[in-house]
Amino acid sequence: MSQYLFLTLALVSVATALLMVLSRNPVHSVLYLIATFFAIAGQYVLLNAQFLAIVHIIVYAGAIMVLFLFVLMLLNLNNATEPQKSNAWKVTGAIASGSLLLVMVGALKGSSAAVAQVAHKADVGLVQNLGRVLFTDFVVPFEIAGILFLAAMVGAVLVGKRDIKL
């Protein structure tokens, strides 16, 4: 049962990700990307990581993509005004993302054993267990991520206020 669900979700996520890259209209791309996020959230639920699934939806679909859509609407791009990119950009993009794909495949090639080990702790994705792990075993990376976010916030305020007196 969950195998068929996994296959359906995987198919949907790959298909919508491709449609996101291939569609000409940027607003369509954003909507396809949101569909991809939902399919990935479904995979998290299958892995019993409900907290991660809902946070994925809240953060990516609920906040980041709203901002993407917001900017696209403010710019109001359409076929007439959209800047036409030259073929050199397409080649550059293909090479860059192709090398990223190579790195990902190389990194994940030997990881099948690790996945089998994680599967033993089936309830690690529930919020109580996740919180405990974050504040005990991984507390240093967690706090460093917090500092990173603070730095990003300060940077965003600085960029927003160009005429700020330092």
Add this chain to the structure above:
Amino acid sequence: MSALLLFISAVIIEKTALVLVMFLITLGIAAYSTYGERKVAAFLQDRLGPDRAGPWGILQPLADGAKMFTKEDFIPKDSNKWLFILGPGAFIFVALMTSAVIPWGTYFTGFGLNVDLQVADVNIGILYVMGFVSLGVYGIMIGGWASNNKYSLFGAIRASSQMISYELAMGLSIISVILITGTLSLRGIADGQAGTWLGFIPQWNVFLQPLGFIIFFVCALAETNRAPFDLPECETELVGGYHTEYSAMKLGSFLFAEYINMFISSAVISTVYFGGYNFPGIDPSWLWGLMGPVVIFAKTFFFIFVFMWIRWTLPRFRYDQLMHLGWKSLIPLSILNMLLTGAGILCLG
């Protein structure tokens, strides 16, 4: 094996029945909220309100529905056709999804069944609500953008910036409640409010979190685009706001979803801050369990009335005032509330 199959099919039938009942109740309440709104408005403005269709006008929602369905369904020529259709559909879909995690009562036992009066008790219930609230903006944004009309676009942009701003304060005020109850499940939050202090004060979160409740309530008004925060459909500036180009049942879906959102927000407020299905003197037996839905619906209807009362009492904010209130008042206040709650828990145990 067959026993397992029987159990699974019984669960599926039970949940399907619950979903159907909730769906019909939600639609019924949303339909009669439109009637209630017009009656409340009439009362506050010293008028009679709708009184032609049926006795006291109680068939008015049916008449409105028939009108919406039979009007010409017009799609502007230069609009993005599929997204124009997707907008109201997405909006009403998201509005209907949220009620899945709200507990409407403890349980019902009878006829050899033991039914939980809740569609899904997920252990992250309150985050599920927040997630779907944050998705609510897509219907408005897509519909407003696809209309290819600058008033609609302005309405959509206002709606999205307003919802992003008020979600933050809403989430921060929820964190204080989670700190007190120690669970993200809405059933857990409701169960934590059973019982009384000193024998007569109900143990509702609103008495522990008065500031949090006020922040949450203001944010709920803003998230549902209700007055005084109804800038996205501000008639005096934007014709009709994001639904300027919509007609017939597509317009109906937008308006209807707003009433569904109001019902769900009221139910969430009742569950999180006002004890949900609990009331003083409740006894966890099945007979009192049947009283649970009556209690939570009474609380919900009260908050729907408060939403309407506010709409017909307060004038609309200016847009910069709305942003100022969200970012410079509510977010700092909710962070302060969170710190106070944390300090209180640390000191009092």
